[in-house]
Amino acid sequence: MSYLDPKTVNRQWILNRRPQGAVVRTDFDYVEGTVPSVADGDVLVRSLYFGYDASQRIWLTEDGGYMKPIMPGEPMRCMGIGQVVESRNPDYQPGDLVEGFMSWQDYAIVRADGPMPLRHLPKADFPLSWNLGVFGVGGLTAFFGVTDGLKVKEGDTVVVSAATGATGGLACQIARLLGAKKVIGIAGGADKCRWVVENVGCDACVDYKDPTWTAKIAELAPDGVDAYFDNVGGDMLDEMFLLMAPQGRILICGAMSQGYTGVKVQGPTNYMRICTHQLTVQGILLFFYAAKIPQAAQQIGQWVMEGKLRVTENRHAGFEKAPDLLPTMFTGKDPGKLVLHVADPA
Amino acid sequence: MSYLDPKTVNRQWILNRRPQGAVVRTDFDYVEGTVPSVADGDVLVRSLYFGYDASQRIWLTEDGGYMKPIMPGEPMRCMGIGQVVESRNPDYQPGDLVEGFMSWQDYAIVRADGPMPLRHLPKADFPLSWNLGVFGVGGLTAFFGVTDGLKVKEGDTVVVSAATGATGGLACQIARLLGAKKVIGIAGGADKCRWVVENVGCDACVDYKDPTWTAKIAELAPDGVDAYFDNVGGDMLDEMFLLMAPQGRILICGAMSQGYTGVKVQGPTNYMRICTHQLTVQGILLFFYAAKIPQAAQQIGQWVMEGKLRVTENRHAGFEKAPDLLPTMFTGKDPGKLVLHVADPA
Numbered sequence A, B: 001m002s003y004l005d006p007k008t009v010n011r012q013w014i015l016n017r018r019p020q021g022a023v024v025r026t027d028f029d030y031v032e033g034t035v036p037s038v039a040d041g042d043v044l045v046r047s048l049y050f051g052y053d054a055s056q057r058i059w060l061t062e063d064g065g066y067m068k069p070i071m072p073g074e075p076m077r078c079m080g081i082g083q084v085v086e087s088r089n090p091d092y093q094p095g096d097l098v099e100g101f102m103s104w105q106d107y108a109i110v111r112a113d114g115p116m117p118l119r120h121l122p123k124a125d126f127p128l129s130w131n132l133g134v135f136g137v138g139g140l141t142a143f144f145g146v147t148d149g150l151k152v153k154e155g156d157t158v159v160v161s162a163a164t165g166a167t168g169g170l171a172c173q174i175a176r177l178l179g180a181k182k183v184i185g186i187a188g189g190a191d192k193c194r195w196v197v198e199n200v201g202c203d204a205c206v207d208y209k210d211p212t213w214t215a216k217i218a219e220l221a222p223d224g225v226d227a228y229f230d231n232v233g234g235d236m237l238d239e240m241f242l243l244m245a246p247q248g249r250i251l252i253c254g255a256m257s258q259g260y261t262g263v264k265v266q267g268p269t270n271y272m273r274i275c276t277h278q279l280t281v282q283g284i285l286l287f288f289y290a291a292k293i294p295q296a297a298q299q300i301g302q303w304v305m306e307g308k309l310r311v312t313e314n315r316h317a318g319f320e321k322a323p324d325l326l327p328t329m330f331t332g333k334d335p336g337k338l339v340l341h342v343a344d345p346a
Helices: A055-059 A128-132 A137-149 A166-177 A190-199 A213-220 A234-241 A286-305 A319-331 B055-059 B128-132 B137-149 B166-177 B190-199 B213-220 B234-241 B286-305 B319-331
Strands: A010-015 A028-033 A043-051 A077-087 A097-103 A107-109 A157-160 A182-187 A204-207 A225-230 A244-252 A280-283 A313-317 A337-341 B010-015 B028-033 B043-051 B077-087 B097-103 B107-109 B157-160 B182-187 B204-207 B225-230 B244-252 B280-283 B313-317 B337-341
Touching: A010 A319, A028 A319, A043 A097, A043 A128, A055 A077, A055 A319, A077 A128, A097 A128, A128 A313, A128 A337, A137 A166, A137 A225, A137 A244, A137 A286, A157 A166, A166 A182, A166 A190, A166 A225, A182 A190, A182 A213, A190 A204, A204 A213, A225 A234, A234 A244, A313 A319, A319 A337, B010 B319, B028 B319, B043 B097, B043 B128, B055 B077, B055 B319, B077 B128, B097 B128, B128 B313, B128 B337, B137 B166, B137 B225, B137 B244, B137 B286, B157 B166, B166 B182, B166 B190, B166 B225, B182 B190, B182 B213, B190 B204, B204 B213, B225 B234, B234 B244, B313 B319, B319 B337
Parallel strands: A157 A182, A157 A225, A182 A204, A225 A244, A244 A280, A313 A337, B157 B182, B157 B225, B182 B204, B225 B244, B244 B280, B313 B337
Antiparallel strands: A010 A028, A043 A077, A043 A107, A043 A337, A077 A097, A280 B280, B010 B028, B043 B077, B043 B107, B043 B337, B077 B097
């Protein structure tokens, strides 16, 4: 059985030049290639959904961050969902639905080894694309970030930036589920702030475009902030250092404000609060949690089934839109996990 | 019995203006005051030794950092050793030798409460002034910083900046005692580097004035640095972020390079390595370890007695020198703990 129509061209969006500042649509070229042939050990996957993650911008830097950089001429890498078309790897069978590192093309040979191999998707009663969001990198990052990184516990006052984002919105809810006394979101504009309070269980949401936002957090957290989930970096992180309680914890999950243009970004000038208030600042990288992922996924699934974790998706459709959507990760988009529907499973 | 000669004037060095940049001698005025009278609950202490700590510069800022700022007109605060002259507090008797927060004056009413009360000094076979160094803030900070903050363990590669300093030199030795595979110091100039290798058990010491210093550390630590004890901040911290191993730990103990001119200093632009390498960055403040201090002091004492922890003191004498020595904390001084001998115990 094959899901591959041999006449199908392999549409691709390839990187034509490394973006210097903000990523733009014209950093990518549309080309039509051939469907690759399958060597021993290989798995050929047809793309069904592309996920969008801020870390894609890091992969576009010369350094690549924690992964191999994407090179000009290569299709843009993404987390994706696909269906196995042909397999010469005993762990994958044609028809299998899988999630993992993929790229902006219809068909690709995908790596089935490494620290984050293609994972088989469970049969479940939720939309397939949720495997890129609440059951994917964003959900797991929120889970491990709030539980292990920030060690949120009963009575904590927690602040989450980019609270309308896929990760931020889940982090708010997980902090609440762990017993946080107060969860405060940060978002841009009154509409988004309202969305945060109504949808991800925050007691309050502060608009960072309001010049008095730090005073508002200080008022909401009179004893200081115990745990801060930082997706934004820049001035926001810098100001948050001054709002932390002694022995507070900060999770560096991302730096949206810096456009992820590379490793060197605006450094937090108030970092000496780490010393004077004995703060702990920690990062999060799913690679290091590989062994704990099944247990985490089970907990997340239970929360979702019980209606305790609300999932928001910002879904688009059409392969042609792939490069249009990436810049919106940094310039503002609707709340929730940004996904692009490319094809339906066979 | 009284140790107070009623004719004695109370010499004082008071802050005349808050230093804006580097602290200078002329930020302090010499005045002669009277010996304060003792109210109920008070303890009057005669100064014997003044200790010097980089954090004194923080106390001189408007913010004060983790303590009440020193106000113009007040004697300069320091950690000190003294002898109780008169007491209306049942916990302290005339003649007692004590260590704690004191100030640049011959006689002072000192606080006997708070999170770090005056502590009684044990009778011991080592010089009294060591209570300001290896048995004082520096030694305890090195101990808790290396054990609890950095969690140094067998096989670790450890880097310590300001390795000739009172805290840094002890941190190097304690890392070694905990089983570090390699301990690398950072110091300024060939002489200081030689001193570090010969005196505090480092395998190597890198001269930060050498423009290739980062390449040298990369060569000495081919798998990356597991634990970095940062006393310097600024560019050095920034570069060290790039030299850390995945899941490495950084202790922010100080920021000598920034002259401690306030909370806002040069932020580390490479801090996103916290995210991409899942680093942990932590501060240290002794207040939070108050309950564990007796046990730590016992361990330190045992290491000293067994000859496993080498103590270096940079001792000066004469009350008049108090304000001359403070700037040398930031502009360079001989290795070891800087102390000023003011008087002998009665």
